[in-house]
Amino acid sequence: MNENTLSVREIQEGDIELITQYWLNADATFLRGMGVDIDKVPSQEHWRKMLRKQLSQSYPEKESYCIIWEVDGKPVGHSNVNKIIFGQEAYMHLHLWNSGIRKKGIGTNLAKMTIPYFFKNMQLKTLYCEPHELNPAPRKTLERIGFKFLKEYVTTPGWICFEQSVNLWELSLEQFNKIKT
Numbered sequence: 229m230n231e232n233t234l235s236v237r238e239i240q241e242g243d244i245e246l247i248t249q250y251w252l253n254a255d256a257t258f259l260r261g262m263g264v265d266i267d268k269v270p271s272q273e274h275w276r277k278m279l280r281k282q283l284s285q286s287y288p289e290k291e292s293y294c295i296i297w298e299v300d301g302k303p304v305g306h307s308n309v310n311k312i313i314f315g316q317e318a319y320m321h322l323h324l325w326n327s328g329i330r331k332k333g334i335g336t337n338l339a340k341m342t343i344p345y346f347f348k349n350m351q352l353k354t355l356y357c358e359p360h361e362l363n364p365a366p367r368k369t370l371e372r373i374g375f376k377f378l379k380e381y382v383t384t385p386g387w388i389c390f391e392q393s394v395n396l397w398e399l400s401l402e403q404f405n406k407i408k409t
Contacts, residue, residue: 232299234334236341239294239306241283246303247294248275250325258327263360265390287349288314295345297324297338304329307342309350310386317354318346319385322366336369343373343404353401358385361393370397374407 239247252275256266270278282292290312297305305325309318322339324330346355359366361380371377375397384391 232334233301234337234341235298235301236295236307236338236345237298238345239279239283239296241280243294243296243303243306244276244279244283246325247279247306248272250306250323251275261360261363263363263385263389263392263394265388268388268390270388287351290314290350293318293346293350295342297335297342299329299334305335305338307339309346309355312350315351315353317356318350318352320346320355320357321386322357322359322369330365335365336372339369340373343399347401347404355399355404357397358383358394359397360385360389361395367395373399374403375399376403 251269252272259266259269278292279294282290282294287293292308292310293312294306294308296303297307303325305323307320307322309320312318320343322335324335343355346352357366357370357375376399378396378398380393380395382391382393385394
């Protein structure tokens with residue numbers, strides 16, 4: 229898929245329904261593979277309210293910050309950070325909505341394009357990612373980008389997750405500045 233044009237941008241009002249439908253229509257097995265507790269997935273209205281709030285907040289106020297991933301100008305996924313301590317750290321999440329474009333390197337390239345938004349706009353010193361230990365896709369992506377593996381441990385990594393073993397990865401601003409091209 230090297231002939232495709234990849235781009236990233238901040239979330240817009242029109243993306244709210246796409247993200248909402250990704251979560252509400254995803255296969256239960258796929259969600260569990262990411263560590264999601266199906267019973268904790270919120271309603272459509274909750275997603276809409278939460279995402280609209282994000283659009284209305286300044287960077288320092290944001291509890292979550294989302295970047296939309298596009299292939300040939302069409303939204304295909306998103307990456308967001310949460311657990312944000314503005315000016316310090318945040319935790320990144322990676323989501324390709326369509327299974328047909330996974331495992332082709334597209335997510336890695338889009339993530340590389342996304343990370344500068346997180347460091348600059350959230351004024352981060354450190355970016356973390358703690359994917360479900362049984363989900364191999366993020367591990368490959370994070371390794372390719374230059375994240376450093378820190379440890380494996382058991383936690384409930386997010387508000388819609390079940391307790392699970394996760395792998396904690398870290399990318400410091402200093403390391404990011406060395407690897408960005």
